[in-house]
Amino acid sequence: MKPHRRKTLGIIIFIAIGLSATVGLIFFALGQNINMFYTPTQVAEGEVETGQSFRIGGMVKEGSVAGEDDSLRIEFVTTDYVSDVPIHYEGILPDLFREGQGIVAEGSMDLAGVFQADRVLAKHDENFMSPEVKAALDAAGATSENHAELSGN
Amino acid sequence: MWLWFSKLGSPKWFYELSGKWLPWLVGAMIISMTVAVVWALLYLPPDYQQGYTSRILVVHVAVAGTSLAFFPLMAVAGTITLVWKMKLADMVAKNAAALGAWFSFITLATGSLWGSVMWGTWWEWTDARLVSMLFQFFLLLGVVSLRSALEDPDKAAKACALLSIVGCINVVIIKYSVEWWNVLHQPSSPLSVNSDSPNGPEFWIATIIMVLAVYLFLSISLILATRNEILQRERRAQWVQELVRNS
Numbered sequence: 001m002k003p004h005r006r007k008t009l010g011i012i013i014f015i016a017i018g019l020s021a022t023v024g025l026i027f028f029a030l031g032q033n034i035n036m037f038y039t040p041t042q043v044a045e046g047e048v049e050t051g052q053s054f055r056i057g058g059m060v061k062e063g064s065v066a067g068e069d070d071s072l073r074i075e076f077v078t079t080d081y082v083s084d085v086p087i088h089y090e091g092i093l094p095d096l097f098r099e100g101q102g103i104v105a106e107g108s109m110d111l112a113g114v115f116q117a118d119r120v121l122a123k124h125d126e127n128f129m130s131p132e133v134k135a136a137l138d139a140a141g142a143t144s145e146n147h148a149e150l151s152g153n
Numbered sequence: 154m155w156l157w158f159s160k161l162g163s164p165k166w167f168y169e170l171s172g173k174w175l176p177w178l179v180g181a182m183i184i185s186m187t188v189a190v191v192w193a194l195l196y197l198p199p200d201y202q203q204g205y206t207s208r209i210l211v212v213h214v215a216v217a218g219t220s221l222a223f224f225p226l227m228a229v230a231g232t233i234t235l236v237w238k239m240k241l242a243d244m245v246a247k248n249a250a251a252l253g254a255w256f257s258f259i260t261l262a263t264g265s266l267w268g269s270v271m272w273g274t275w276w277e278w279t280d281a282r283l284v285s286m287l288f289q290f291f292l293l294l295g296v297v298s299l300r301s302a303l304e305d306p307d308k309a310a311k312a313c314a315l316l317s318i319v320g321c322i323n324v325v326i327i328k329y330s331v332e333w334w335n336v337l338h339q340p341s342s343p344l345s346v347n348s349d350s351p352n353g354p355e356f357w358i359a360t361i362i363m364v365l366a367v368y369l370f371l372s373i374s375l376i377l378a379t380r381n382e383i384l385q386r387e388r389r390a391q392w393v394q395e396l397v398r399n400s
Contacts, residue, residue: 094273
């Protein structure tokens with residue numbers, strides 16, 4: 001390789017490495033701020049102040065959903081299998097909402113320690129399977145597809 | 154090796170060779186695209202929780218995965234332009250940017266449709282995957298505008314090459330955003346060869362064929378655009394003028 005070409009290539013590699021390092025440090029400094037939601041454990045540890053608007057992400061705890069037939073009010077508990085946070089919400093839920101489903105809710109904690117949600121979104125995992133496979137896995141007791149989702153984060 | 158490398162830089166050689174390849178590439182693309190679309194629309198099994206909506210993944214995943222190839226491609230072409238000053242590399246890079254913007258746009262559009270049904274939202278500004286993809290779309294539009302903003306073609310080529318190399322960092326961020334941070338978007342699905350487990354072959358074979366079809370489409374579009382570019386930039390060359398005279 002001719003010397004002037006080697007020099008140009010060297011400058012390009014230097015710029016690329018320098019920029020990667022800069023961006024890496026910026027993201028390292030931003031840390032938690034890029035996360036879309038807090039987990040119930042982070043909320044239980046007091047990382048969020050009462051009244052502050054934020055998003056919480058977790059699973060809808062089995063057997064915790066309680067609603068009324070004549071209104072859109074619903075109460076349920078979100079969990080990351082370590083801590084639980086109760087959520088109150090009034091509004092339209094995504095079709096995927098059900099017990100055992102991942103959700104992300106937007107709102108704030110009230111003084112009673114209940115999360116008052118303005119919006120509830122469904123978070124689904126990366127596992128696609130036909131109803132037959134799902135039924136077979138359930139029968140075998142092997143399904144834990146939603147557990148893996150949160151532990152990965 | 155170096156002889157082959159310098160031959161590759163010759164626009165005339167590329168024009169003749171790509172002319173021979175094009176019919177084969179187009180044929181392969183039509184076959185794979187047809188197979189993938191028919192399979193996805195008629196035979197892909199419904200997902201146990203998302204139903205038939207999950208069929209959109211065949212298009213979304215294929216286009217999204219392919220859209221990540223543009224910045225690395227433009228960065229390699231850009232490095233060749235900056236170091237070896239090969240004209241052909243810049244012609245490829247020039248046309249890749251606009252094409253990449255379209256791929257990013259289709260990724261955002263199909264993802265938005267899917268999200269509106271499954272997540273209950275079209276768009277979330279706080280989701281790192283979504284925002285980094287939107288950033289790639291704007292960055293590619295930026296490369297296109299940078300090229301047209303600079304009048305001197307040599308300077309434009311150099312500036313675009315540098316921006317393309319910088320843009321590669323964002324590709325890494327898009328790829329790992331779902332693992333590094335809490336986001337709404339699901340992580341990429343691990344493929345399974347076992348049809349009794351999640352993400353079995355019945356879900357991903359159609360997607361793999363679609364990925365092949367989309368890459369072929371990308372190659373064909375890029376080759377056609379580059380051939381146009383060659384004819385335009387080399388219009389004073391003897392071989393181009395002979396070509397025009399004989400057609």
